[in-house]
Amino acid sequence: xxxxxxxxxxxxxxxxxxxxxxxxFSDKVVDELCLWPCLADLDQVDRLADLVAxxxx
Numbered sequence: 001x002x003x004x005x006x007x008x009x010x011x012x013x014x015x016x017x018x019x020x021x022x023x024x025f026s027d028k029v030v031d032e033l034c035l036w037p038c039l040a041d042l043d044q045v046d047r048l049a050d051l052v053a054x055x056x057x
Contacts, residue, residue, distance in 0.1 A: 011038065015051055022055040 012018045018035070025033045035052070037044030 013038070015047075018048070018051050019055055022052065026055070 012021045022033065022035075035048055037048055
């Protein structure tokens with residue numbers, strides 16, 4: 001069973017890491033990918049949406 005520390009280490013915590021994660025799943029022809037921010041700051045949602053939009057183009 002994966003522990004909390006391993007889960008934290010696997011989290012994409014930079015814009016570059018999020019883009020790489022999106023691309024990695026896209027390359028595997030995933031139809032749906034759920035992403036969520038780790039902070040309760042709505043700015044995080046906007047930043048994530050911007051990254052997803054730029055990765056889709």
